[in-house]
Amino acid sequence: MFIERVFEKLMGSEKICEYYDVKPPDLICKQGSRYIVVRYLIGEEVDYSLRELDLSKLKDLVSSFSELLELLPPRSEIKIIKKEFDLNKLLSKISNELMNLRASIDVVEEPHIKKKAEIKLRILESLYENIVKGKPVYRLTFVVKIYSENTNLSSAISYVNTMSERLIVFLKSTLGINLKKASKKEVLEILRYEFGLKTIPDAKSIIIDNSHASTLLPIPKYKKPSFETREGIPIGIDLETGWPVILPLDILNKHVVIIGPTGRGKTTLLATIIEGLISLSNTHVFSIDFKGDLANLINNVVEYQVTPFEFPINLLHVPPIFNIVEWSIAVADAVSHVLGIDYDTIVNGISKAVINREKYVSVKNVLLDKDLAILSPLVELLTEKPHYEVFDKYIKGPTVFNLGGYGTAFQNVYGGIIIYLYNKFVSAKKDNQFRVLVIDEAWRISKLKVIEALAKEGRSRRIGLIMATQNPSDIPREVIENTHTLIMFGSPNEDYIRDAKRFLGLPNSVLNKLYYLGIGEALMFNALDPHPIILKVRCPVSMKTDVLR
Known part of the structure; x- marks a missing residue:
């Protein structure tokens, strides 16, 4: 059959599937003991509101796209195929249909039929008016592909049945798109189009004006795959796409710097990262908290919460x-x-x-x-009797040193000495254990020589450094140059923006975004991608309040 011949031609001698078939609306493939089912849904009609798209309506639509991404299973696709059409023929067709609808409304007696005809009349009148005024109008094929994989074919089909019914209801109620199950001809047409065998698929189309078509653009062509393929910590949502933002474990030994004013969400983000590291990995986490806020957030997930009273230093x-x-x-x-x-x-x-x-x-x-x-x-650090021998158990952790409630000079010296102890104790170990050192309010100790050494040597020693601080000028250049990931919260403060440009080298296009970021929102950069992610921070599961710190 057609589909088998195409796959065989594409794959050559490599046979990746034992069986292919189109049983509308599904494409079914068999790989070893597993069945792959792809359900095809086609946009049949668009029933958008006739009022102009104001900001509140646009915000609702963007929220709907985020919900749509949550609803779709991994590896699903949404694609929009633009088609050519004759505008004069369309106007003639709409004009004839308008006359027929007006005639039907005058003679029909059933209220529900009359109401339906009146709604359709208003939609066509609006579309006709937009075309006459010169507004762009498109003819699109709107395709949704839902992916399922299972060792049992019936279970895979049952899953796409459930998901397609939910999706049909969802798109109708939120975006005004009526979906139908694709026919065999439409499935084959889409496959031919995707293989490059046809320039345009002969499948059902929808007509839509420019202003409403533009609201479809936030839908990406591919739903981002599930993040099980790369181990990482979910730290929030990408506000532009609705995708989860994952902090990969394998980049943490290249270090993370978090910058932002008080109350924007730095400490909450640190708590989310620590909670994820403890629950989702075998990482040994050691934290230093100068104020006590971080310790309060992660109290339920760490094994040791240590104070200077419990671990005196001399x-x-x-x-x-x-x-x-x-x-x-x-x-x-x-x-x-x-x-x-x-x-x-x-x-x-x-x-x-x-x-x-x-x-x-x-x-x-x-x-x-x-x-x-x-x-x-x-003086308190000169007269106490120390117990350095217990420090080794804190290295394994998970541990947080809570320095809240002590004087600033005491806190900063004590915190600095703890980092030197940590560095020395870890250096003495010959294991291959991955470790992460987390420091909140890092401006207090960021210029210590040991911090620079950890930043430069962390990758080879399998030690990740995660620091949160308030201002871009707090972190030395040598540390920034050895940092892979930068997460920067917004602020309307001119000095903050100026320092971001001076010390971090951020371009004006990025700096302007910092003015408008809300509480819990940040720009996330990494060394390999010049385009920042607009991150909405996820609160840790153990957090009992939504107030970000």
Whole structure:
């Protein structure tokens, strides 16, 4: 038969299907033990509202497209084929039909028949008026293909039966498109067209004016396939297509930076990513939260929520995994960054204090020492007894360090030291485990040397860095250059927009979009695609409120 000959010609000696048949409205193929059924539906009539398309109507239509994408199974298709037609013949045909309808309305007595004729009359009058005024009118073939696959042919057909009935009702009620099941001739015509054997399919057409035809354009030709083919975390919806936005696991070791003002949704997005990593992968997740908001959102999904009270640090006590020089450099980097004290001064002071640690067991002795007195704002980090030996269990996690409620200087130094501990403990492990370090309010520690090292070495060490911060200027150039994914929330603030251009190099066409993004909406960029996704952030399942943070 025709279909078999075409497939054999296309595939040559490679036989991918054992059996083909057209049983309208379905194309049926058999691959090994599985049956593939494709249901063909054709647009038969368009019953659009006659009023002009205002903004509210357009928003309703766009929402309908998103719902349509949710309804369709993966690998389904919607295609619109534009056809040529004679406008004069169409006008003549409409004119004759208008006269027949007016005559029918005058003589018909049944109310429901009369009402139906009156509605059709108004539609044709509107179409006739638009053509006369010079508005473009199209003749289109509207095709929907619903895909099903099963080891049982009856089950596959039953599935497309159910989906096609739902789709027919949905398109009629939302978009005004009447669908019918394709005949055998129409299925074969569409196949010939798709194989390039015909320039245009001889299938049922619909006539539609320009303004209403344009509302069909948001429908993509192909529904995006299900994301099981690539492991990832669903983080929201693409507002332009309605597709789910997936953050692939295999790019996380190339790092993610999230930027946005307070209250736009950064922390909510971090919580969604962490929840997804914990529930959908074997990733070891370690998080640092300076304010406590993130810890509250993920409290139910992490194994350890740790505070500085539960895990004290003493800057004068060297963890066994460090030597004195390494520890002095780590402490000096964290402290000089926070307190603005000369780096070398801190290195010398810490080295001396570590060697003579017994002398500095009391607060009084620390404050009286001329080299250590400059560290008085951090006295709590100089006198506590540490328990570094328990840190190893936090590495496996999932863990969040909650620093909320402490002073800023304490938080920033403590957070910096935790990152140095994390980096050292992970480096000592020889496994091939994939790990992700998440930092909320990363502006506090983003300029530490250890952050730059993680950004540059994370890919080879299988460590992903995910940082959220408030301003584009918070992240050093070396970190941005080693970041694969950037997610940027909007703001009307001119300084924010200017910094996005200066520090991130974003073009004006993108910058203008940042002004209009709402709460929970962001632009998502990746290093391989210059076109950003307009992302609507998904709240984590465990979140008990829809208020984004």
